[in-house]
Amino acid sequence: MGTGDNAREAQEARLLQSAERHVCRVGEALMYLALCVEDPPGGERWLKEIRLKVRYGSEGDVLAVIKAEGTEGEQVAFNSGDRLDDVIVGLASRMRNGSLKWREDRPYGEG
Numbered sequence: 001m002g003t004g005d006n007a008r009e010a011q012e013a014r015l016l017q018s019a020e021r022h023v024c025r026v027g028e029a030l031m032y033l034a035l036c037v038e039d040p041p042g043g044e045r046w047l048k049e050i051r052l053k054v055r056y057g058s059e060g061d062v063l064a065v066i067k068a069e070g071t072e073g074e075q076v077a078f079n080s081g082d083r084l085d086d087v088i089v090g091l092a093s094r095m096r097n098g099s100l101k102w103r104e105d106r107p108y109g110e111g
Contacts, residue, residue: 026085029092036095045070045102050091052084062087067105076105 037047045068053063064079064087077100081087094100 022085025089029089032092032096033088040068040070041095041098045075052087054084064088064091066091066100068102070102072102072104074105075102077102 033047033050040046047066047068049065049067051065051067053065055061055063061082062080062084066077066079068075068077079087079091079094079100081090091100
């Protein structure tokens with residue numbers, strides 16, 4: 001076995017470790033979102049729906065539409081990105097740190 005084989009094996013091991021970390025991040029994000037459904041952070045909003053829309057070929061190809069009911073009535077928030085996994089991780093992160101922008105949920109085009 002030559003040094004080229006060793007380098008290739010090392011590169012494959014690094015790629016596998018990176019993929020494992022990424023899968024763990026996505027899994028942790030999904031678990032956090034599931035927890036938010038059962039026990040909303042701060043008890044402010046009960047998540048009712050998370051819808052993912054994919055529209056390839058445009059900026060922000062994936063859009064998450066999050067609907068909730070809380071003390072201020074029906075609310076909606078959005079999170080977008082280029083990849084599905086990034087949108088899920090970003091959504092969980094924004095929910096965790098409180099930076100998700102909620103607004104009154106009205107039919108599209110109204111108001």
